[in-house]
Amino acid sequence: MAQVVAAVDVGGTRVKAALVDAAGHEVESRTVPTVPGASVEGVLVGQVAGLVRDLRDSAGSRHEVGACGVVVPGLVDGSAGVARWSANLGWRDLPVSGPLTELLGLPVALGHDVRAGLVAEVRWGAASGARNVLFLPVGTGIAGALMLDGRVVEADGWAGELGHVVVEPDGPLCGCGAHGCLEAVASAAAVERRYAALSVPVAGGHVGADRIASLVDASDPLAVEVWGVAVEALARAVTLTVTLTGVERVLVGGGLAQSGETLLGPLRAAVASRLTFQRAPAIERAQLGERAGCLGAAALAWDLS
Numbered sequence: 001m002a003q004v005v006a007a008v009d010v011g012g013t014r015v016k017a018a019l020v021d022a023a024g025h026e027v028e029s030r031t032v033p034t035v036p037g038a039s040v041e042g043v044l045v046g047q048v049a050g051l052v053r054d055l056r057d058s059a060g061s062r063h064e065v066g067a068c069g070v071v072v073p074g075l076v077d078g079s080a081g082v083a084r085w086s087a088n089l090g091w092r093d094l095p096v097s098g099p100l101t102e103l104l105g106l107p108v109a110l111g112h113d114v115r116a117g118l119v120a121e122v123r124w125g126a127a128s129g130a131r132n133v134l135f136l137p138v139g140t141g142i143a144g145a146l147m148l149d150g151r152v153v154e155a156d157g158w159a160g161e162l163g164h165v166v167v168e169p170d171g172p173l174c175g176c177g178a179h180g181c182l183e184a185v186a187s188a189a190a191v192e193r194r195y196a197a198l199s200v201p202v203a204g205g206h207v208g209a210d211r212i213a214s215l216v217d218a219s220d221p222l223a224v225e226v227w228g229v230a231v232e233a234l235a236r237a238v239t240l241t242v243t244l245t246g247v248e249r250v251l252v253g254g255g256l257a258q259s260g261e262t263l264l265g266p267l268r269a270a271v272a273s274r275l276t277f278q279r280a281p282a283i284e285r286a287q288l289g290e291r292a293g294c295l296g297a298a299a300l301a302w303d304l305s
């Protein structure tokens, strides 16, 4: 019977669960909507336990599940096994590891979705073998996770909030209440908002970041201008991080990175133009995409088993 772990990535709208082998391959998986009332104690844990039991049943006698890893967004205290706070999901101090261990009879690791995603990228993805890495998913929001000297920086769950570093002091209002945060200037949502505000409204309305990226490729002046603002803001934040931490690898993920070189080419140039004495980092696209969280949960579980 092959050994696997159960891995669960809890998001604001979806929960993805999978059985993952030691090479990072998903042998079974399920994706379901996040249960309503997930912030109420016991509700989310019940959903996760149900998914893991279901995966175990389908794997039958072919795979043996040795441990379970769960990742969630927000502030997470992995050592206490408690999800401290999530703006999207609305919980405060939600116990996860303890009750889930009781329900499943397995050792359970709890972690942060983006920090665990970084671990997965280092173990099975684009940062293989690296020891000093910034993982920067740029999607609806912007998150950050740091590995320094081979260790993921946690700071009791407070580390890595690069999306809320101010890059434009008088910039747009951010969801966190401050003005000009990186997330309010350079996330996919911010790029879309800026483009919509400056363009003539067209039939069909909303222009997505992927469409704006193709307009950049076609040298559309407005798209190029809007994209440039995001690239400069990202370059400022990456340069700050490189200077402060000495990361040698920057992995850009999330929706905006799907444009590939349309984002990475100008970003490399903008960072290079800002560096003076610092070690220049390799700036690359993250490899695991939407699987990063789930595989990160698997990496945490494998470390337990």
Ligand SMILES: [Zn+2]
Pocket (backbone or CB within 6 Å): 163, 164, 165, 174, 175, 176, 177, 178, 181, 183
């Ligand atoms: Zn903010």
